Amino acid sequence: MLEIRNLHVSIEDKKILNGLNLTVHDGEVAAIMGPNGSGKSTLSYVIAGKPDYDIHDGEILLDGENVLEMDPDARAAAGIFLAFQYPLEIPGVATMTFLKAAMQAQRKARGEEELSTAEFMKRVRDQAGHLGIPQDMLKRGLNVGFSGGEKKRMEILQMALLEPKFCILDETDSGLDIDALKVVSEGVNRLRAKDRSFLVITHYQRLLNYIVPDTVHVMAHGQVVKSGGKELALELEANGYADYKTLAA
Amino acid sequence: MSDVTPIRTPAENALIAAFPAARKSLPGNAHVIALREAAFNRFEAKGLPHRRVEEWKYTDLRTALRDALPLADALNVADAAALAQSDSCLSSGDAFAELDAHRVVIVNGHFVPSLSSVNAQGVTVNDLAEALSTGAGIDALGTMAKADDSALALNAAFMQGGVVIDIAKGASVDKPIYLRFIVMGQEARAIYPRVLVTVGEGAAVTLIEAHQGGDGIAYQTNAVVEIKAGAKSHIQHIRLNAHGDAAIDLSSLGTDLGEAAEFKSMNFVMRPALARHQVFARFSGEHIKLDVSGAALLKGKQHADSTLYVDHAMPHGESRELFKHVIDDEAVGVFQGKIVVQPIAQKTDGRMMSQAILLSDDATMYNKPELEIFADDVACGHGATCGALDDDLLFYLRARGLPKPEAEALMLAAFIGEALEKIENDSVREALEAQTQAWLLARAVK
Ligand SMILES: Nc1ncnc2c1ncn2[C@@H]1O[C@H](COP(=O)(O)OP(=O)(O)OP(=O)(O)O)[C@@H](O)[C@H]1O
Ligand SMILES: [Mg+2]
Numbered sequence: 114m115l116e117i118r119n120l121h122v123s124i125e126d127k128k129i130l131n132g133l134n135l136t137v138h139d140g141e142v143a144a145i146m147g148p149n150g151s152g153k154s155t156l157s158y159v160i161a162g163k164p165d166y167d168i169h170d171g172e173i174l175l176d177g178e179n180v181l182e183m184d185p186d187a188r189a190a191a192g193i194f195l196a197f198q199y200p201l202e203i204p205g206v207a208t209m210t211f212l213k214a215a216m217q218a219q220r221k222a223r224g225e226e227e228l229s230t231a232e233f234m235k236r237v238r239d240q241a242g243h244l245g246i247p248q249d250m251l252k253r254g255l256n257v258g259f260s261g262g263e264k265k266r267m268e269i270l271q272m273a274l275l276e277p278k279f280c281i282l283d284e285t286d287s288g289l290d291i292d293a294l295k296v297v298s299e300g301v302n303r304l305r306a307k308d309r310s311f312l313v314i315t316h317y318q319r320l321l322n323y324i325v326p327d328t329v330h331v332m333a334h335g336q337v338v339k340s341g342g343k344e345l346a347l348e349l350e351a352n353g354y355a356d357y358k359t360l361a362a
Numbered sequence: 363m364s365d366v367t368p369i370r371t372p373a374e375n376a377l378i379a380a381f382p383a384a385r386k387s388l389p390g391n392a393h394v395i396a397l398r399e400a401a402f403n404r405f406e407a408k409g410l411p412h413r414r415v416e417e418w419k420y421t422d423l424r425t426a427l428r429d430a431l432p433l434a435d436a437l438n439v440a441d442a443a444a445l446a447q448s449d450s451c452l453s454s455g456d457a458f459a460e461l462d463a464h465r466v467v468i469v470n471g472h473f474v475p476s477l478s479s480v481n482a483q484g485v486t487v488n489d490l491a492e493a494l495s496t497g498a499g500i501d502a503l504g505t506m507a508k509a510d511d512s513a514l515a516l517n518a519a520f521m522q523g524g525v526v527i528d529i530a531k532g533a534s535v536d537k538p539i540y541l542r543f544i545v546m547g548q549e550a551r552a553i554y555p556r557v558l559v560t561v562g563e564g565a566a567v568t569l570i571e572a573h574q575g576g577d578g579i580a581y582q583t584n585a586v587v588e589i590k591a592g593a594k595s596h597i598q599h600i601r602l603n604a605h606g607d608a609a610i611d612l613s614s615l616g617t618d619l620g621e622a623a624e625f626k627s628m629n630f631v632m633r634p635a636l637a638r639h640q641v642f643a644r645f646s647g648e649h650i651k652l653d654v655s656g657a658a659l660l661k662g663k664q665h666a667d668s669t670l671y672v673d674h675a676m677p678h679g680e681s682r683e684l685f686k687h688v689i690d691d692e693a694v695g696v697f698q699g700k701i702v703v704q705p706i707a708q709k710t711d712g713r714m715m716s717q718a719i720l721l722s723d724d725a726t727m728y729n730k731p732e733l734e735i736f737a738d739d740v741a742c743g744h745g746a747t748c749g750a751l752d753d754d755l756l757f758y759l760r761a762r763g764l765p766k767p768e769a770e771a772l773m774l775a776a777f778i779g780e781a782l783e784k785i786e787n788d789s790v791r792e793a794l795e796a797q798t799q800a801w802l803l804a805r806a807v808k
Pocket of ligand 1: 124125127129147148149150151152153154155156198
């Protein structure tokens with residue numbers, strides 16, 4: 114599904130990713146853990162195509178195709194989705210309007226037919242229902258005045274509607290209360306499929322009790338410094354990152 | 363500022379030369395002639411405004427008006443009806459074509475009854491040219507705006523026609539009154555329309571103005587609309603400036619507000635090469651609510667200036683100003699807002715905001731808010747923002763699959779939408795949203 118080879122990235126002359134390698138297979142849920150500032154969000158932005166970064170070396174292949182040449186919207190149409198660590202507020206753009214524009218734009222880019230308004234409404238109602246998002250929230254400006262947890266649910270709603278094949282969740286669990294964590298995790302688990310993979314960035318092992326990963330990767334100093342199964346998350350929870358901080362330095 | 367009169371420009375000379383003949387041919391009884399002369403003398407003394415005249419700092423008419431054009435001929439009614447059949451301007455390009463409204467059509471500064479139809483209880487519409495001759499119903503003419511402004515003076519000197527509208531006390535006009543100003547003809551002309559509206563006590567009305575003319579013709583318009591708002595009246599005024607792309611358009615709105623009047627006015631600028639819209643609002647009673655807003659979508663070498671003069675002359679007044687500019691290419695936006703709070707105008711609540719989005723490195727926005735507060739118990743504030751579209755927001759939208767032009771269009775529509783939200787009439791607001799979308803679409807495919 115996704116293969117990252119020897120990725121070197123800097124921003125404003127600050128080197129952040131240092132030859133990162135990572136492979137996520139079809140249908141796999143890969144978790145990334147790592148200390149603050151190790152470059153996890155940077156990695157997610159670079160995969161999604163945020164323009165601020167200098168990419169010095171390396172490749173990101175989605176099903177064999179290098180996405181580094183593609184605009185962010187083309188990457189989205191190709192199936193990459195990033196649930197932002199800090200979702201943005203867009204005043205004046207009603208959530209519904211935005212959802213429809215995004216869905217239609219992706220369909221158009223893929224040469225698919227437009228969704229009828231009725232079908233669109235049905236899908237939104239269904240998914241919003243699953244995630245406990247009230248209808249009146251969808252009429253408000255996108256994320257405007259939403260609580261931290263509401264914004265995160267909104268990201269998952271977008272993910273569910275856009276049906277991407279590679280989903281990146283950047284600390285989707287932070288800011289969620291215990292019930293919301295379950296709702297959001299169930300939302301993610303519903304989407305798990307043979308042809309859909311996930312990169313789940315988190316600081317807390319607890320999320321991984323709900324979204325059980327196939328692999329866990331530890332990131333430090335802009336590299337993946339250790340990979341393992343789900344037991345690695347438990348080990349980190351117990352021991353912290355002390356070993357890895359020195360390891361890559 | 364120096365007292366030395368600068369050398370007259372060709373346009374000034376032409377205007378001065380044109381006045382004696384115009385004075386004789388333009389409509390007006392002795393009182394109106396005196397009014398024209400007084401106005402002309404004011405203009406002659408000051409000349410065209412230029413950058414050292416503070417109110418015109420960013421819109422130098424001495425430079426912009428290279429020559430004064432001959433006045434558009436008086437139309438006879440039969441001509442207008444014939445033109446209506448032939449001229450594409452009349453048959454197309456009406457932003458409010460679908461609007462259910464009372465229509466008043468003014469072609470080249472002249473009221474055209476045969477194209478107009480107003481049939482509403484409590485509303486009378488009369489030809490201004492006739493009223494100028496008879497003197498009927500024009501006592502308030504020229505009383506509502508700051509007298510020493512040169513654009514106003516020029517209109518008073520050369521006004522050709524227009525309408526006088528009277529809304530009876532307590533009348534609640536069922537549909538908007540739609541004033542459609544059309545500039546016709548292939549020759550560039552000067553056009554000076556004038557409108558006087560008196561809204562009786564407790565009356566409610568929506569007034570819409572749309573201005574349009576052919577592209578590529580460097581005509582000049584100078585329109586003045588005066589609105590006398592009776593006590594407790596409720597007025598919504600929306601002006602669409604869709605003049606031709608080579609036009610120079612000066613426009614003034616003067617309003618005198620009675621006690622507890624509520625007045626909302628919005629000016630929406632799309633096409634003309636140069637547009638200057640000035641609003642003069644006087645609070646003549648207590649507990650008045652004024653809301654003045656503007657939105658401009660500018661590209662190429664367009665220049666659009668919005669200048670306000672809000673005079674809080676009575677206590678407990680509220681004023682809100684919101685101006686939004688989207689500026690592409692080498693276009694220039696100007697916002698000048700002067701709010702004066704007189705010593706007796708305690709408990710005045712004034713808030714002014716100007717926001718601009720610059721879409722190109724060569725785009726320019728000038729903001730000049732001015733508060734002159736002589737009362738001590740007031741809440742007044744102003745703010746201005748100016749910058750490019752937010753890159754992070756743009757990325758967020760693009761990461762959801764919206765191509766850059768669409769993502770930008772969505773953000774710009776939302777930006778302009780915050781001003782359009784003030785329009786209470788759904789069809790009017792939707793018509794302007796459609797204009798906005800058309801502009802954004804043209805930009806997206808550019
Ligand atoms: N625009 C920028 N300019 C300079 N440094 C930046 C910029 N953006 C990020 N960084 C730096 O890059 C490093 C990696 O940041 P990143 O957000 O990727 O970390 P993270 O692993 O997601 O951390 P956290 O767990 O706190 O979310 C940090 O040291 C951060 O300060
Ligand atoms: Mg992060």
